[in-house]
Amino acid sequence: xxxxxxxxLTLYPEMFPGPLGASLSGKGLEKxxxxxxxxxxxxxxxxxxxxxxxxxxxxxxxxxxxxDVVGRALDSVAADDRPRLLMSPRGRPLDxxxxxxLAQAPGVVILxxxxxxxxxxxxEGRGLSEVSIxxxxxxxxxIAATVVLDAIVRLLPGVMGKVSSGSEESFETGLLEYxxxxxxxxxxxxxxxxxxxxxxxxxxxxxxxERAEEITRERRPDLWRAWRDARGTDPARK
Ligand code: ADE
Numbered sequence: 001x002x003x004x005x006x007x008x009l010t011l012y013p014e015m016f017p018g019p020l021g022a023s024l025s026g027k028g029l030e031k032x033x034x035x036x037x038x039x040x041x042x043x044x045x046x047x048x049x050x051x052x053x054x055x056x057x058x059x060x061x062x063x064x065x066x067x068d069v070v071g072r073a074l075d076s077v078a079a080d081d082r083p084r085l086l087m088s089p090r091g092r093p094l095d096x097x098x099x100x101x102l103a104q105a106p107g108v109v110i111l112x113x114x115x116x117x118x119x120x121x122x123x124e125g126r127g128l129s130e131v132s133i134x135x136x137x138x139x140x141x142x143i144a145a146t147v148v149l150d151a152i153v154r155l156l157p158g159v160m161g162k163v164s165s166g167s168e169e170s171f172e173t174g175l176l177e178y179x180x181x182x183x184x185x186x187x188x189x190x191x192x193x194x195x196x197x198x199x200x201x202x203x204x205x206x207x208x209x210e211r212a213e214e215i216t217r218e219r220r221p222d223l224w225r226a227w228r229d230a231r232g233t234d235p236a237r238k
Contacts (some may be wrong), residue, residue: 005107013038062116087141091130096171112141
């Protein structure tokens with residue numbers, strides 16, 4: 001197997017590749033930089049009705065994905081070194097550090113939850129690592145899996161071209177990004193900040209850094225504190 005290999009287990013394989021088939025990730029798929037395979041969980045049901053879920057033990061609303069069905073679906077996927085994720089609002093929140101780590105792996109296996117949840121025994125028994133994309137509830141893990149894959153794929157060598165280092169992006173430096181401008185020079189009476197057209201590269205870099213600090217301080221005090229603390233312990237950074 002070459003390239004980054006993604007396998008998504010879902011009840012809705014028709015949701016893939018979806019947006020991942022377009023733009024940079026779509027080109028990456030065509031070029032074979034990464035591959036995407038879906039597994040229909042329902043194919044591993046064994047009863048007449050092909051049921052994949054059942055009522056929660058102990059009562060309560062909703063339905064729970066069955067451990068036996070999900071277990072068989074997972075076991076149908078080649079046992080290799082790929083991390084196995086379960087998309088769930090209960091998971092550890094995704095951040096750029098985790099995305100970078102995942103992009104170093106040979107691929108990922110992603111189980112998309114639906115209904116109220118997945119039987120806890122299969123999460124434990126197959127060592128699934130739960131990942132959340134934010135503190136809100138989606139109707140299923142498919143869109144969350146799409147988000148995770150998009151974030152990973154754009155970091156794969158050969159996908160992003162010139163800007164592939166992404167080293168000045170939000171979350172890569174620890175600060176949010178500075179504002180961007182392009183022609184026209186005047187739009188609806190608003191001008192491009194003079195320093196950006198001055199040709200003074202040092203002044204441009206200082207201006208961008210200051211704006212990045214200011215935006216981070218105002219919008220994300222949590223990131224600002226983390227960045228300041230990290231800088232405090234590393235005298236090499238200014
Ligand atoms: N499934 C439903 N909501 C989710 C979320 N916020 N993150 C990951 N998977 C989910």
